[in-house]
Amino acid sequence: MRVCGLMSGTSLDGLDIAIVDFSYEQSTLQHALIGFTTKPYDEVLRKKLHALMDPRTSVQEVSSMNMYLGELFATYVIEALEELEIPIDTVDVISSHGQTIWHEPSVDVADVYARPNTLQIGDIAVIAERTGRTVIGDFRTRDMAVGGQGAPLVPYADKLLFQSTTGRVLVNIGGIANLTVLPxxxxxxxxxxxDTGPGNMIIDACILRHSNGQVTFDENGEIARSGKVQNAWLSDLLQHSYFKAPIPKSTGRELFGEAYVKEFWYEGDAYNCTSADKIATATMFTASSITSEILKYRDTHDVQEVIVSGGGAHNSTLMAMIQQLLPSDIRLITSAEAGINADAKEAFVFALLGYLGIQKTPNSLPEATGARKETIMGKIAWGHSKAESGV
Structure with missing residues (x-):
């Protein structure tokens, strides 16, 4: 089965598109990534998506953007397949994560109407209609329906693809960072x-402030490298309540978004930090919050290797900071070195979850999300019938 996996993450930088062939041979999953690309969002769309994450946004704006993103995702898929010279009629299923604009796994228990909830937009019915392909999406809600946090979902694939004879930790550094500890x-x-906490989210927001909105990320960590980490401030940052919360847990812009960054930026002034110092400290904040979690499992899970994917894998300053904080006997590599394109990994994972879901095979990992049981995640919008497609 050929599956086109779509991932649009909390960094709001664009749509990752991975085309993957899956099959089973002697009960073993076989996979081949045959194409990958990213379709970047323009600055206007990025700002509109960011604004949607404000609870004061109108329902009309959210509902309209849901349909617009469905159209845009379909357009991007068609363009990507043409560029990769992959005929669209060879794609069996499109599997879309959607764009998260709200994720609230914990709610006020005193409110009789409150429930753990999550919202990913980019309507799958629109994608199915525009492409003619069957689309599976909206994975997280099914996990929440059985008491899970709806996140993280990548660990299911991590177990399937990376578990080995020695302990490994898989770290994905997108807007938010998450880890999977594999014994x-x-x-x-x-x-x-x-989720360990912030990944690129705070760093990227600081870069926007530093550049007056002209630059969206710290390429190769160059600005962080030019600054100095303010260690006293870093110690305060690491006292955030999220890091003390019990697992399983997940987070997003609700905790580490615009309101947090605004306070972060002005706190740096109190420590006499330059803009570069603030970015260096934000980068070390991400590195420290990740590595402190990894080290909790060093002995119990025989951790000998840390494998990093996501945009953070390209930030050499961030990677150097993580290596600096890890013991010398723990190897740090990217997922590309382990056989999976570091940028494509999350889109690849959602292709896999879609492949399993469309075959009515459980595709969740309760020990990662806190769910009561495993489920088959994903809702389906069927593609065109043979009559409609003219076949």
């Missing part, structure tokens, strides 16, 4: 997975 194959220890 050795024959270990009695459980797989552990959760």
């Amino acid at each position: 050795p194959i024959h270990s009695t220890e459980s797989i552990i997975a959760y």
Whole structure:
């Protein structure tokens, strides 16, 4: 089965598109990434999506953008397949994560109407109609329906693809960073997975302020490298309540978004930080919050290797900081070195979740999300019938 996986993350930088062929041979999953590209969002769309994450946004704006993103995702898929010279009629399924604009796994229990909730937009019916392909999406709500946090979902694939004879930690650094701790194959220890906290989100927001909106990310960590980490401030930052919360847990812009960054930026002034110092400290904040979690499992899970994917894998300053904080006997590599394109990984994962979901195969990992049981995640919008497609 050929699946086109779509991922639009909390960094709001664009739509990742991965085309993957899946099959089973002797009960073993076989996969081949045959194409990958990213379709960047323009600055106007990025700002509109960012504005949608404000709870004061009108329902009309959210509903309209849901349909618009469905159209845009379909257009991007068609363009990407043409550029990659992959005929669209060879794609069996499109699997879309959607664009998260709200994720609230914990709510006020005193409110009788409040429920854990999540919202990803980019309507799958629109994608199906515009492309003619069957589309599966809206994965997170099914996990929440059985008591899970709806996140993280990537650990299911991490277990399938990366578990080995030695302990490994998979780290994805997008807007938010998350990890999957994989014990050795024959270990009695459980797989552990959760969001560690900010990934690129605070760094990117600081770069926007530093550049007056002209630059969206710290390419190769060059600005962070030119600044100095303010260690006293860093210690205060690491006291955030999220880091003390029990697992499983997940987070997003609700905690580390615009309101947090605004306060962060002015706090830096109190420590006499330059803009570069603030960006250096934000980068070390991400590195420290990730590595402190990894080290909790060093002995119990025999961790010998840390594999990084996502945009953060390209930030050499961030990677150097993580390596600096890890013991010398733990190897740090990117997922590309482990056989999966570091940029394509999340889109690849959602292609996999879609592949399993369309075949009515459980595709969740309860130990990662806190769900009561495994489920088959994903809602389906069927593609055109043969009559409609003219076949």
